[in-house]
Amino acid sequence: MPGEGHNSAGEELRSLVERVERLNEEKQGIADDIKYIFLEAKSRGWDAKVMRKIIAARKVDVDTRQEERALIETYASALGMDYV
Amino acid sequence: MPGEGHNSAGEELRSLVERVERLNEEKQGIADDIKYIFLEAKSRGWDAKVMRKIIAARKVDVDTRQEERALIETYASALGMDYV
Amino acid sequence: MPGEGHNSAGEELRSLVERVERLNEEKQGIADDIKYIFLEAKSRGWDAKVMRKIIAARKVDVDTRQEERALIETYASALGMDYV
Amino acid sequence: MPGEGHNSAGEELRSLVERVERLNEEKQGIADDIKYIFLEAKSRGWDAKVMRKIIAARKVDVDTRQEERALIETYASALGMDYV
């Protein structure tokens, strides 16, 4: 452990731990906000499961996906595989 | 799907989706901050894995933790294992 | 814990634990075999990273993927999003 | 890509990929077997989570485990925490 013999070692650790805990709380708060939005959407008749799929799909940048496909297809064609 | 026939249905869905996406970005930002703190801690000589255990332990009370440990020791003893 | 008072409880637990451990060893052996194949492929000039992509792509059944896309596109069109 | 111009290059790649796929299937089969054992254990009243901890513990020797625990306690004490 760092700072052996210095009484400030515990303070440093405490500070690091508390910073993480504070951020974890913020993160949880945001997760709660998201959950609330899905509840709201559901109450308006939308399907949360499909919404999640859309959000996941949008997360993958189109260009990145196309680049990946080009790379994959180069090799896939060598296998004669049916990659749609 | 709600609002079939109203052109505002897509807008409502879009709004909901974008609100979730915005919050997801914030959440990811915080996750990155946390990761950075663990890197900083590591660079100062602290063990990130142990820190995570400490942070998890601070979330549950002493009794709960003792019960979990007692259960593990019971299983270990049933196997004739040295579990310290 | 089950079998409280029966001396066979520990035997049952031991049996379950040892079955899992045995299977874990087998699984590890196969993982080693796979690692060896990638080393062999590399020595023949193939790119392991791309091979992994191909393997992952083949794992997703084409029909399943197309069904998912149809579902996603239904909703995506409501957002006017450019899902390629 | 190796063997450019030789029609056997694709076949070599295919062979490598299929060998990996075959082993992945075997590996998955074993993973399923393990999952089944935990279900069986659960149905007999054992706690799968505790069993996993026991199995993990059996992989490391007593000294290592004691050192890890001592480190956690050192951190906890630096924070003035009750860690039992």
Place this chain on the structure above:
DNA sequence: CGCTTAATATAGCCAC
């Protein structure tokens, strides 16, 4: 509340 799926954490591997 159990069962399935997503998020997170850990560990192993590879390249630098």
Place this chain on the structure above:
DNA sequence: GTGGCTATATTAAGCG
């Protein structure tokens, strides 16, 4: 040997 990356294992969330 350190740091990023991938894969696995564990945990939490969501859904019926």
